[in-house]
Amino acid sequence: MFKVTNNLVGIYNNLTGLSYKKFSVKFNICSNTYPNVISETKPITLTKIVQILSKSRTEVNCHRLINCLIKMYKPEVRSDVASISSVDSLEIFHTLTKHITPPGSSVSKQVDINKRREAFIENRKAKMKQAQSLIETKNGRNKITEVCNQQNSDSEIPYVSLVTNECILENLYNDDENMNSILQSEEIYIEILLDIVANISPKLLGSKGVKKLKSGRLQASKRAAQKVTEYYQNILWGDVGNCLEHIVLWWSCYPLATRSPCTSQNLRQWLFSTFNVNNTPELILAALRILADALGCHVTSTSWDKHFGATLTTNLNATSLKDYSDLSITIHVASQTGASFALMLQELVTLNNHCEVTWEYILGAPLEDLPIVEQIPILHRLDHSVHTYRLWCLSETRRLVSSWSMDDFFRVAHNDMVVCLEQLDNLRFADHTPTIESGNIGVHENVCAKMREKLVSEVKVNVQKLKEATDDITSVLSSVCGTTSLAHLTMIFPTHAAWRSVSEPLTEHSLYVHTFLDKMLLPVIKATEDITTLNMVLRIMCESWLHHIYVAKVKFTKEGAVQLLADFNEVRNWLRECGFVSDSNKKQMLNNEVLRRCEGVGRLLLHAPGDLISMQDSTMHSDKIRRDEIDCQEQLMPAEMYVPNQKQWLTLRANKITGPVAFSLCCLVL
Secondary structure, three states: OHHHHHHHHHHHHHHHHHHHHHOOOOOOOOOOOOHHHHOOOOOOOHHHHHHHHHHHHHHHHHHHHHHHHHHHOOHHHOOOOOOOOHHHHHHHHHHHHOOOOOOOOOOOOOOOHHHHHHHHHHHHHHHHHHHHOOOOOOOOOOOOOOOOOOOOOOOOOOOOOOOOOOOOHHHOOOOOOOHHHHHHHHHHHHHHHHHHHHHHOHHHHOOOOEEEOOOOOEEEOHHHHHHHHHHHHHHHHHHHHHHHHHHHHOOOOOOHHHOOHHHHHHHHHHHHHHOOOOOOOHHHHHHHHHHHHHHHHHHHHHHHHHHHHHHOOOOOOEEEOHHHOOOOOOOOEEEHHHHHHHHHHHHHHHHHHHHOOOOOOOOOOOHHHOOHHHHHHHHHHHHHHHHHHHHHHHHHHHHHHHOOOHHHHHHHHHHHHHHHHHHHOOOOOOOOHHHHHHOOOOHHHHHHHHHHHHHHHHHHHHHHHHHHHHHHHHHHHHHHHHHHHHHHHHHHOOOHHHHHOOOOOOOOOOHHHHHHHHHHHHHHHHHOOOHHHHHHHHHHHHHHHHHHHHHHOOOEOHHHHHHHHHHHHHHHHHHHHOOOOOHHHHHHHHOOHHHHHHHHHHHHOOOOOOOOOOHHHHHHHHHHHHOOOOOOOOOOOOHHHHOOOHHHHHOOEOOOOOHHHHHHHHHHHO
């Protein structure tokens, strides 16, 4: 076949040169149906022949390479790898073993795959045996009649060129072939081609591309042979890498593209962890890199689409994170939407970190070797995802706190936020500013690197904004808590007349106290154990309580002041009896300064304007109340001293009404 082709190439090139020199002025070739004829006729070169040969060998070598991967990828004996589940391993293995059968082939359903493969190999063997006779003695050696003493495994010795090391053809196609044998067998095609070209069309090799042997035959020079071989192998395995993507992702009965993106990611991680420059020939490694990069791009788009689509519908139902053990070690329950955001961020962070390393480097990889082109869309999606999550979290917490839905609020504001921030804490960005500023990289790499730096800075800004969103959420919580507390007090707080008509015997506490605490404080206690938040809500509630009394200018008789003091003290009793508060939190809440302030207001109202406050009595009473709530026995400051505007509070004490005014008012009432 090669011999006939080379004869035809020689004839074609001679005719092309003849027509160009003598008849190009007189004749002009035109065609409306085949525009290529209009262009100048070009001779066929050896480069073009090698390109055609590599195209014809691409698919065959894809199958052979996948066969090698199948031998190495044994899911049943890789149970020690915790990162890949058995289900995903079987899916990858299933995909690799189905690579030979095109989808929808009726013949493949009737013929066993192994028989078809054996027939294919036997056919190739026969053709290669026929071509073997064309290879003559080279550099004093015999024909290819010896085999290397041992076929090296895929993880031992890199590929050695067959230009200087020859193997028997019959042993190159067998079930035990490895990556080195595939590379070596492909050079035989080039040796056959070079031998035929040198003896039939030597002009294709150039003036210094051939040399004459003692036997009279022509042979390609060592330099020309090496150059053509390297070009063929580079073109071939680049095409193999691109074809591998097509076969593994799309062209099989069970393509990876139709299954979960995690399966493709597991295969990609296996390629990274298994093959490197120390155990894999460079040409094969280049093809596997192309496959890994293609899998990375596929996972980037499909996984992001899947997870982002899940976040478009808000679902605040609690979901256990035990099925996602790698998401968080501190948070065990999150909302459905929060878990979807966390999974999306985790996937993007993992993909980004993979782009920060290479097959040779874990840290400090050169900028030129990094897959920046693949990283840019990942950073775009990561930046958009962090921004979207922050906006969702702010809007959702505002909505939930407005309805005082504390369970869902803290699930979103605390659990979801912590889980998502844990994923972003794993982000890895290398600083390539010195390399960019040095200007020692190409134009394309420079543009991509600057785009990457811009996206990295935007991601960092959005991550920082997300961390600061906690303060915004807390601010909204405190604002709504104050407004809602005042609204409840407006509806349930006793009227002015009720505080004037309080008489003996006094009740233990007013009914509105428990209603107020159950409506405002109890949902917060059930939803979170964060003592800072609990103390903040308690402080705002009591301050709203005092604010309502002060703004409403409620006047208290002595009995009314005693009743108000009992209502304030009931808060302590309610906290002591609350079973949803832990002992440590309960102790800190009982020591909240706002409770002392409320007690101080109640004691101030027991005094009429101008009365002297007995510091000793107040201190003794306060010490009696707080004896079980403090550890130290130091002298306590009177509760009245916690009230900053004592004179204003004293004006709320109702004066006794006596004499004609009281009589006239009594008549008016009657």
